[in-house]
Amino acid sequence: xxxxxxxxxxxxxETALPPAEPPVAERGVYKWGRENLFATWPNALLTVAxxxxxxxxxxxxxxxxxxxxxxxPSLTACREILDGQTGGCFAVLVDRWNQLLFGFKYPSELYxxxxxAFVLLFVAVxxxxxxxxxxxxxxxxxxxxxxxxxLIWGGTxxxxxxxxxxxxxxxxxxxxxxxxxxxxGFFGGIAAxxxxxxxxxxxxxxxxxxxxxxxxVPSRDLGGFMLNMMLGVTCVSLSLPIGIALALGRxxxxxxxxxxxxxxxxxxxxxxxxxxxxxxxxxLAYFFPPESQVDLFLRVVIMITMFSSAYIxxxxxxxxxxxxxxxxxxxxxxxxDYAQAMRxxxxxxxxxxxxxxxxxxxxxxxxxxxLVSVISMFDLVGMIRGPILASTDxxxxxxELLGFAALLFFVVCxxxxxxxxxxxxxxxxxxx
Amino acid sequence: xxxxxxxxxxxxxxxMLLYDTRYRSLTFQAIxxxxxxxAIAFLANNLVSNLAAQDLNISFSFLSSPAGYDINQTxxxxxxxxxxLRAAWxxxxxxxxxxxxxxxxxTVFGVLAGVLRLSKNWLVRxxxxxxxxxxxxxxxxxxxxxxxxxxxxxxxxxxxxxxDDPASSMVLDSIAFTNRGVYIPGPHFSRGFGADGNGALxxxxxxxxxxxxxxATRMVTARANAAQEATGVRPNTLWLNLAIWxxxxxxxxxxxxxxxxxxxLSGFNFSGGIKIGGPLIALWFxxxxxxxxxxxxxxxxxxxxxxxxxxxxxxxxxxxxxRVMSLVVLPQALRVIIPPLISQYLNxxxxxxxxxxxxxxxxxxxxxxxxxxxxxxxIECVLLLMLFYLIISLLISAVMNVYNSSMKLKxx
Numbered sequence: 053x054x055x056x057x058x059x060x061x062x063x064x065x066e067t068a069l070p071p072a073e074p075p076v077a078e079r080g081v082y083k084w085g086r087e088n089l090f091a092t093w094p095n096a097l098l099t100v101a102x103x104x105x106x107x108x109x110x111x112x113x114x115x116x117x118x119x120x121x122x123x124x125p126s127l128t129a130c131r132e133i134l135d136g137q138t139g140g141c142f143a144v145l146v147d148r149w150n151q152l153l154f155g156f157k158y159p160s161e162l163y164x165x166x167x168x169a170f171v172l173l174f175v176a177v178x179x180x181x182x183x184x185x186x187x188x189x190x191x192x193x194x195x196x197x198x199x200x201x202x203l204i205w206g207g208t209x210x211x212x213x214x215x216x217x218x219x220x221x222x223x224x225x226x227x228x229x230x231x232x233x234x235x236x237g238f239f240g241g242i243a244a245x246x247x248x249x250x251x252x253x254x255x256x257x258x259x260x261x262x263x264x265x266x267x268x269v270p271s272r273d274l275g276g277f278m279l280n281m282m283l284g285v286t287c288v289s290l291s292l293p294i295g296i297a298l299a300l301g302r303x304x305x306x307x308x309x310x311x312x313x314x315x316x317x318x319x320x321x322x323x324x325x326x327x328x329x330x331x332x333x334x335x336l337a338y339f340f341p342p343e344s345q346v347d348l349f350l351r352v353v354i355m356i357t358m359f360s361s362a363y364i365x366x367x368x369x370x371x372x373x374x375x376x377x378x379x380x381x382x383x384x385x386x387x388x389d390y391a392q393a394m395r396x397x398x399x400x401x402x403x404x405x406x407x408x409x410x411x412x413x414x415x416x417x418x419x420x421x422x423l424v425s426v427i428s429m430f431d432l433v434g435m436i437r438g439p440i441l442a443s444t445d446x447x448x449x450x451x452e453l454l455g456f457a458a459l460l461f462f463v464v465c466x467x468x469x470x471x472x473x474x475x476x477x478x479x480x481x482x483x484x
Numbered sequence: 485x486x487x488x489x490x491x492x493x494x495x496x497x498x499x500m501l502l503y504d505t506r507y508r509s510l511t512f513q514a515i516x517x518x519x520x521x522x523a524i525a526f527l528a529n530n531l532v533s534n535l536a537a538q539d540l541n542i543s544f545s546f547l548s549s550p551a552g553y554d555i556n557q558t559x560x561x562x563x564x565x566x567x568x569l570r571a572a573w574x575x576x577x578x579x580x581x582x583x584x585x586x587x588x589x590x591t592v593f594g595v596l597a598g599v600l601r602l603s604k605n606w607l608v609r610x611x612x613x614x615x616x617x618x619x620x621x622x623x624x625x626x627x628x629x630x631x632x633x634x635x636x637x638x639x640x641x642x643x644x645x646x647x648d649d650p651a652s653s654m655v656l657d658s659i660a661f662t663n664r665g666v667y668i669p670g671p672h673f674s675r676g677f678g679a680d681g682n683g684a685l686x687x688x689x690x691x692x693x694x695x696x697x698x699x700a701t702r703m704v705t706a707r708a709n710a711a712q713e714a715t716g717v718r719p720n721t722l723w724l725n726l727a728i729w730x731x732x733x734x735x736x737x738x739x740x741x742x743x744x745x746x747x748x749l750s751g752f753n754f755s756g757g758i759k760i761g762g763p764l765i766a767l768w769f770x771x772x773x774x775x776x777x778x779x780x781x782x783x784x785x786x787x788x789x790x791x792x793x794x795x796x797x798x799x800x801x802x803x804x805x806x807r808v809m810s811l812v813v814l815p816q817a818l819r820v821i822i823p824p825l826i827s828q829y830l831n832x833x834x835x836x837x838x839x840x841x842x843x844x845x846x847x848x849x850x851x852x853x854x855x856x857x858x859x860x861x862x863i864e865c866v867l868l869l870m871l872f873y874l875i876i877s878l879l880i881s882a883v884m885n886v887y888n889s890s891m892k893l894k895x896x
Contacts, residue, residue, distance in 0.1 A: 088604070095603075095604065095605050098608050099607050099608070102608050106611070309512070309516055312516070322873060322874040323869075323873045323874055323877070324834035324837040324848075326837045326848060327852065327873060330866050334856070335862050335866050337534075338531050338535065339527045339534075342533050415621070423838070426840055426841055433623075433625060433626060450633045450637060454626060461622050461626065462618065465622070469621070
């Protein structure tokens with residue numbers, strides 16, 4: 053058999069041929085295109101239709117975008133420069149940039165304050181969003197609300213300082229009492245904090261200087277995209293603890309607490325946000341003591357927080373219900389009481405499951421902050437529809453302004469949803 | 485041997501209210517009830533003293549007084565002398581109108597986009613992902629305003645349709661897109677019932693005929709199933725069904741003399757036909773494409789939730805791809821798709837309250853807008869408004885619960 057060797061036959065190849073390239077139709081861009089774009093006749097038609105749609109959109113948008121005018125004092129001047137050609141008047145964005153971001157009443161020499169607060173927001177949020185950062189940075193997060201309040205509203209520094217002292221005293225009392233029982237620590241802490249706040253009501257007016265370091269800015273002067281950001285951040289962060297409490301209350305075995313939570317959640321979820329904003333603008337003031345002055349911003353924050361906490365409660369309830377019953381029983385069999393079992397076993401897992409839902413609610417809520425323009429607050433949309441489009445200079449510049457608003461919201465919301473997907477992958481501890 | 489006896493009954497001590505789990509929940513609930521009562525009393529007391537200070541009271545008598553304002557788009561008879569209650573009814577019907585229209589079109593957009601997102605075609609897949617991301621991440625209010633701006637600022641004025649060489653022309657000679665709204669042909673009956681042959685009775689007859697056809701086709705299908713069970717051969721029902729659907733309705737419409745009233749240009753505006761106002765179009769279309777993006781994600785998730793094994797098993801049984809889809813994948817996918825779909829319908833209904841931003845006369849704009857501002861009855865108007873939306877939400881949730889319990893996996 054094996055007597056065929058090089059000497060007895062004319063030619064034997066001793067090395068393997070290098071593999072030939074596949075045919076042109078079976079490789080590279082051809083193969084990909086054939087499989088992904090032109091697999092069947094209907095598929096090819098779909099591709100052509102899609103290309104046509106893309107062409108239509110680009111043909112409309114690109115000249116407008118590329119041929120845009122960025123420097124002109126008014127729409128008529130802009131149209132003169134364009135001279136009949138297609139092009140956007142993006143000059144309105146340059147001209148009214150500060151109004152779009154800060155509203156039209158915020159003192160222009162103080163713009164650095166909200167800007168600084170916005171930059172600090174990233175510092176404060178970073179340790180919450182990314183666990184790899186040192187835990188000590190969380191102190192910055194805890195300090196942030198007080199600093200941001202002082203920066204944006206200004207006025208005497210003693211208000212945020214006393215608020216901080218109140219929380220500090222409350223926390224100290226909590227640590228003292230929590231060894232005895234969680235409930236004692238919890239309620240003792242709250243009582244201590246409230247006592248400090250009450251005392252602060254008398255102390256602050258005495259300490260307040262006539263000319264504070266940062267001049268005070270009233271809430272009604274806030275506006276623009278800053279207002280959307282403030283409402284979004286404040287209401288989401290306030291509604292998280294309330295939402296957790298409501299979700300636990302709805303799961304509670306005590307009938308009274310359960311009924312109260314169910315009625316609250318279902319009522320809020322059954323009505324549109326806009327009716328709640330009506331409540332804030334025309335009705336809520338009737339429910340405060342007659343002599344009190346609660347400004348519109350605070351009333352809106354209260355109503356939006358109620359709104360989002362009901363939705364967050366439902367998401368967290370889903371997370372609680374998704375946990376196997378064994379986890380609850382394990383907590384009981386270890387001898388943990390309710391507060392310990394919730395804090396150490398149930399909530400960490402339930403919150404982890406709920407993260408995508410909570411982020412969805414947060415994104416939805418941030419988008420819904422534009423609704424405040426309906427009750428004549430001048431947020432980004434309110435600024436565009438009100439002062440800017442109504443001015444004689446820029447009457448008629450719809451697409452540039454609305455496109456800018458859409459772009460801002462898209463960037464923020466898309467960014468948040470991408471973060472949520474990253475976090476989901478990061479937290480996936482089940483090895484699938 | 486010792487006998488076990490019950491430990492001696494502890495007598496009740498006050499500390500057991502806090503430390504005994506049997507009584508502790510009672511203590512907590514009593515405290516909660518007390519706090520609740522105090523809170524409600526505090527709010528009610530504030531309300532009463534505030535109202536007294538401003539010399540106001542709570543009364544719903546404003547509902548029967550004349551509204552005093554006009555509404556441009558009404559489904560029922562209404563003029564400015566009608567009562568505020570009538571205006572609220574107009575608003576309710578307008579809300580329901582735009583909600584139903586938007587639910588239908590949003591479902592169409594959503595299912596289309598959701599299925600196309602799973603297409604084998606790369607370009608179409610990416611295009612649909614782009615659509616979904618763009619529309620989900622931009623507030624619906626901005627979309628409503630953008631489409632409203634298109635309707636009012638881009639569409640030609642009715643005068644552009646005039647002259648021998650008009651700047652704009654009607655689509656198919658029957659639909660006119662103008663900045664005052666869209667004019668479409670309106671159906672009328674020349675030999676119908678009611679005043680000048682156009683009473684509501686005509687439409688009831690048409691609906692009755694369609695419902696009759698529906699049940700007749702159900703019966704035909706049932707008989708075909710029975711025949712298939714008995715003989716193994718399914719009789720062809722296609723032509724019979726088509727006849728049942730089309731012959732009666734065409735006959736009835738012909739007897740009543742259906743004709744189309746075309747919109748025509750007279751003077752500076754169109755007359756005849758049906759006018760769909762710009763605000764309605766803006767709201768309808770914006771809610772449809774916005775919610776469509778969410779529905780697309782639900783549809784995609786639902787189809788992907790059916791495991792591949794199901795498709796493969798069906799193929800192994802010898803079912804053709806079309807039947808795999810209709811008999812195996814869709815029934816299982818629908819179980820996943822429909823509950824979120826219904827809650828999207830609920831969202832559409834609630835988001836339709838944004839009508840107030842573009843001046844569409846829904847319940848929020850009539851009762852919560854003009855009536856509230858004219859009468860100053862803030863508390864009453866907002867309460868009624870909330871009550872209406874609450875009822876709608878509870879109805880939709882009830883439908884969802886019925887559906888969920890009927891579709892629950894029957895486990896044995």
